[in-house]
Amino acid sequence: MIDLKLLRENSDAVRRSQTSRGEDPGLVDTLLAADTARRTAISTADSLRADQKAASKKVGAASADERPALLARARDLADEVKAAEAKQADAEATFAVAHMAISNVIIDGVPAGGEDDYAVLDVVGEPAAIDNPKDHLELGEALGLIDMERGAKVSGSRFYFLTGQGALLQLGLLQMAIRLAADNGFVPIIPPVLVRPEVMSGTGFLGAHADEVYRVEADDLYLVGTSEVPLAGYHADEILDLSGGPLRYAGWSSCFRR
Secondary structure, rough: OOOHHHHHHOOOHHHHHHHOOOOOHHHHHHHHHHHHHHHHHHHHHHHHHHHHHHHHHHHHHOOOOOOOHHHHHHHHHHHHHHHHHHHHHHHHHHHHHHHHHHOOOOOOOOOOOOOOOOOOOOOOOOOOOOOOOOHHHHHHHHHOEEEHHHHHHOOOOOOOEEOOOHHHHHHHHHHHHHHHHHHHHOEEEOOEEOOHHHHHHHOOOOOOOHHHEEEEEEOOOOEEOOOOHHHHHOOOOOOOOOOOOOOEEEEEEOOOOO
């Protein structure tokens, strides 16, 4: 989720990011309004609670003549506090939805891009001319690398078995990638693929991407769509000393998306 300090101090940067992503910049104003309403509701509830506490102390020290009026005032304040806390809860819920609706802010200089206006940065070699080229599925099935028919039989459409050299190819690619990451200072991590709701929510996957997520209802856990999710929760609720430089991790996991 985006940094609220950035939102408050440089909302235009967040709007530009939304526009570059092809998303609604008006969501920034929605979040700003929700943030203001939430802070106002918190302040009001805190103030009323303080008044209620002060009124309760006065009741204890009051004379018999003063006590009925003070008790009535204390009851009124209790009702006001209850109403204020309800408004605060509503404001918090509205704020949470608005906060989750905005994507992470892009790095300055990243082009908006698209299917029709991408930029080619580099070309290595020349594509070979192939008569009657085959797609990856036709090649994979011909070479015994992949079995779609049995994948569909066992799990349904779009599932497959990687077989023989196909399985070895995937393992080799994964090993090459993790070795490259490790050689460049990243710590390899194989994380759990089931996470708690607060971890899934904290990475934004229960917002606009909630329909992509699988939930294990009996345990109130979620299957991750990327190893970034458990890695993002790895240091949750910790204070890190980064004086020696950043911590770099490379995650390797199965990933589950609808």
